[in-house]
Amino acid sequence: MGEVRPFRAAQRGPRGELYRQEDGVRVGALRDGTLYAEARLAALVHGSDDHSLLPVSTLRDGAHAAGERFGFEVDDSVAAIGRLDVAAELQFEEGREGLAFRHALSLADGPWAKVGTEGKKRENIQTVSFRSVRGRTILMRAYDKGVESGLAPAGELIRFERQRRYRKRSELLVSAAAELDVAQLFVGCELESLARVTAEVVCDAWGAIDRLNELVRWGWIKAPKADALAGFLVRRGEGHRPST
Numbered sequence: 001m002g003e004v005r006p007f008r009a010a011q012r013g014p015r016g017e018l019y020r021q022e023d024g025v026r027v028g029a030l031r032d033g034t035l036y037a038e039a040r041l042a043a044l045v046h047g048s049d050d051h052s053l054l055p056v057s058t059l060r061d062g063a064h065a066a067g068e069r070f071g072f073e074v075d076d077s078v079a080a081i082g083r084l085d086v087a088a089e090l091q092f093e094e095g096r097e098g099l100a101f102r103h104a105l106s107l108a109d110g111p112w113a114k115v116g117t118e119g120k121k122r123e124n125i126q127t128v129s130f131r132s133v134r135g136r137t138i139l140m141r142a143y144d145k146g147v148e149s150g151l152a153p154a155g156e157l158i159r160f161e162r163q164r165r166y167r168k169r170s171e172l173l174v175s176a177a178a179e180l181d182v183a184q185l186f187v188g189c190e191l192e193s194l195a196r197v198t199a200e201v202v203c204d205a206w207g208a209i210d211r212l213n214e215l216v217r218w219g220w221i222k223a224p225k226a227d228a229l230a231g232f233l234v235r236r237g238e239g240h241r242p243s244t
Contacts, residue, residue: 024048027069036082037066051149053087059177080171086186087161089145095155098144102128102158105142109237113139113190124154130190138163139190162186205233 010018010028019028025039025048042050045061060076067074092098102125106117114133119126127143145159146152164185166172172180187195203211212226221229 025069027066035070037062037069038083051145051151053089056086056180056182057178059174063174076174079174080166081174081177082166082168082171084164084166084172084177084185085161086164086182087159088186090158090160091152092156092158095153098155098158099124102142102144108194110190110194137165139188162188208233 010020013019013028015030017028017030019026024043025037027035027037029035037044040051041054041058041062042052044065045054045058059081063074063076063079066079090098090101092101103123105128106115106125108115110130112133113130116129116131117125117127118129126147127141129141130139131137132139140160140162142158142160144154144157146157147154151157162185209230212221212230215221216223216226
């Protein structure tokens with residue numbers, strides 16, 4: 001006989017749905033009868049101890065694993081994705097480099113998003129979050145995966161994940177997920193300008209102005225543009241539209 005697990009009573013969520021949470025996987029039923037499973041893909045397919053990033057093609061395996069938890073087979077040709085987190089991991093030889101990366105990210109001023117930090121104590125930052133300008137929706141976040149999972153010392157393994165949500169009328173089918181342009185899905189309009197930057201320098205406003213002077217001397221930008229950017233730095237960009 002197989003292992004008999006104790007039954008866990010379902011809980012009621014804020015939208016009236018019923019759900020159970022076990023081994024890092026949340027399964028539930030919405031009021032309209034829709035069944036859902038929510039978890040890291042690796043945890044759903046291989047178990048809660050697996051913290052790896054799986055390719056998008058593995059979503060089919062995730063649909064089948066969800067079906068096993070529901071007790072019946074799931075047809076991946078009709079199974080849909082309500083939320084998809086596209087993630088990348090950055091490995092640093094020294095923890096202070098990972099910390100500097102999070103500090104630089106927390107000061108980024110990208111369009112369509114506002115940046116905030118969580119778990120900030122002295123110089124340490126646990127998480128940098130990008131939220132929608134007009135709401136509280138988290139668009140993406142960077143956090144210390146090494147500390148969170150016990151896989152690496154502080155600052156050496158940073159996970160940067162992009163959270164994509166799809167309304168019911170525009171949900172993606174699992175069967176079509178392999179055709180997604182994952183790179184474009186990750187960058188989007190919020191990171192497009194940052195993705196074109198070849199290097200970042202972590203510094204204060206005066207250090208940034210020194211950097212602008214270097215770029216003028218090297219001929220990378222013209223003096224009028226440097227003046228405009230320096231004014232933006234000193235005035236902190238107040239008065240512009242959120243997209244700017």
